[in-house]
Amino acid sequence: MNAPVLRRLPAVLVVDDELRSQEALRRTLEEDFEVFCASSAAEGWEILEMEEATAGVRVVLCDQRMPGTTGVQFLKEVRQRWPDIVRIILSGYSDAEDIISGVNEAGIWQYLLKPWQPEQLLLTLQRAAELWRLQQENQRLSLDLRTAEPALRRRVDSKQEKLRSTFGLAGLVRAPGSPIEPVCDLVARIAPYDLSVMVTGESGTGKEMVARAIHYESSRADKPFITENCGAVPDTLLESELFGYKRGAFTGAVDDRIGLFQQADGGTLFLDEIGETSPAFQVKLLRVLQEGEFRPLGSNKSVSVDVRVIAATNRDLEADVRTGRFREDLYYRLATIPVHVPPLRQRPMDLPLLAGRLLEQSCAALGKPVRGFAEATLARLAAYAWPGNVRELQNEILRLVALADGELLDPELLSPRLLHGPATPLPASDEWTDGLSGNLRQRMDQLERRVLLAAMQRHQGNKSRAANELGLSRVGLRAKLARHGFTEA
Template structure:
């Protein structure tokens, strides 16, 4: 059953269509002027409007068109059907279709039959559209299905996503590798008005400068050797949607200048072209680096930093939200159970304690890999400590029975802790140098050292400075 509005300045036609369409089980209201039709449209939601194109308005205009314009403002999703008694109104009909009319029919002795057919098709269309909307809502829910947490830090992230999703501002997401920065970006996109358009992502650190430029901006045939046909860049591919620039801290200074220009002017110029292409893209950038430090070191442009960090979002490492580990572990267990066709029922208590106590330098990505491995190897009905990676299963669990021995004279706890902290930092730096020299780890020595002791680069740098290292 649909809700219909019939508008015609001939009351007899309105009443004839009202009787016919009510007989098909639909709710029908009628109006005999453009003003009355607009008034009813403002007071109720209609599925379909059937309106005479020659309905005259107070200004003598073709006010069927006026009502169409009002309908598109008041109720953009309503289906609008125009009736005309004059097949010669070609230009007017074209104008109406361009303004958003869904179809038109010519008044004839078969008007009722034709309108009944139109309404049946409208029922089918609206049913499909509602099913599509349900599917889109489900996709939006699933798009953040891995974005799980009940910790204070994650609740703050959820609130931030809801608050910034519908703003046009550029967003900078920071956090260690594996924390789920792309999931945050996807969540922002899927909760925004751009959700029906493309979400396009690129890892800026995975491409050399020249290739990154052609990926982002595209090129025209003959722009360089091997450019045998035009290629649309990612800015154009994401037009109307969101472009996610992951690892933006890896971008060269020369490339940063070109990106800044696009963000300022909202136009791209494909390689080899002299024409500018206007783009409407919401840019979300992400990095695991300290961009403020890179700005100080002249490795990242300060003007670009302020352009991309209008809204900063910090994703916490997993070790700072340990209460989320059981939730994530069980989620990944269910996920990989289904993928592998297994029926594990849970995680034994000791294994869960190991998961909760491990530092997870690789964050959520490392946790998922550990659970996937455990699901694949486990032969019982639960994940046990035996199926966890060795570095996780051998973690030292906290024990209430292991109380520290206090000498009779007491201790200077602050000094003892400071010395212990300094010794760990020194050991981490030494180990990082060895790993770097042996080619076993990539990145800066302080970054490697920070990972070895389970700290963010920023926290490690602060502590190292405090101890004069």
């Protein structure tokens, strides 16, 4: 009997009934993947069954519109038979509603919009193949954990930490065209450098998740990530929490305590709600940031630390600086790189994916096997304004899972505020969308042109500053300007 052929490249199955599109996808992927192509769902199914005996396909990339069935329906069937295969769908804007309604049942990991960009497509497929590999490794580690000796258990914990660090940036859930995409691009660019970062945004938008992504995408990923909510602790306690103290430093200090700065040595310290601290405490924090050392309370010796500080606030700190409530020198020390996280109401395209991710987490936390959302439930979630942002969405889905009796989350389980309309009604008209015409793709192009024009006007034609604001490279900005007919002066 012939020995099996060892596959050197991960395999991907492309299902697309348009042969030109199929060939373009093959050419883009063939250097990094072994590419199998199918012109129909039936042909794709035959390839999967053939490949099953030889460890097979890791990723399926499927077009939404095909004769006889949709991409979503095909991926539902793939999930039932081969749940470990990572499923990606390719579609146009007009297919978004069909995909959203089936995203949970099909277990779609990502969807890409046409026309796709080769670099984005290849990067997405590479991440999908890596996700498949890590899922297999995680399953093996889980099995090992049940029987491992303590020494092996420590090695397994280390590998699981590596798994978390690998997907630090991927933990920021977003759809193509999301306002979070420029944030992710900025995180990827600044993470390798030990610069202080100020993350701003409304409460509940996920500022801590952005901070974690910066940490886990950096060279400090194998070191501690320590958090402190500065707004929840009085100044006197905050100082002892951050800097530590010696025994006898104050009443009740019966033992030495190592502060959070020292615990985070080599890693990252995340200071949430930094805007709530007093000017007196801000002076002490500024000294640590400038000199890289501090004195624990009650000690006469300084302790040196190597810590990257990421701060976050939902306040307008620039206004606080003008009124004297926040020190200007500390603000500029903390805000070397500002990162703004948009509210959930500005990210409607992300809501189905976020809801799906939070549903998985809620089911795991509560131990309830809920399959997904009823279509009407997902529609109500999309219609709500989410003043509490992602945190409010997370709490709502926890509630739904806790109350659910069946496999689907029905709309009658929703909180009254969601059933009876948005808590913060969305405006019926907005100056940015007034006058847009045509189909969704055409309106998105018109809106992009307005955003580009406004950014260039704000920065008086300076492309570098406009590109930085929009999370683009200078070359990328010039390409977009050219596409929309803006000519060089």
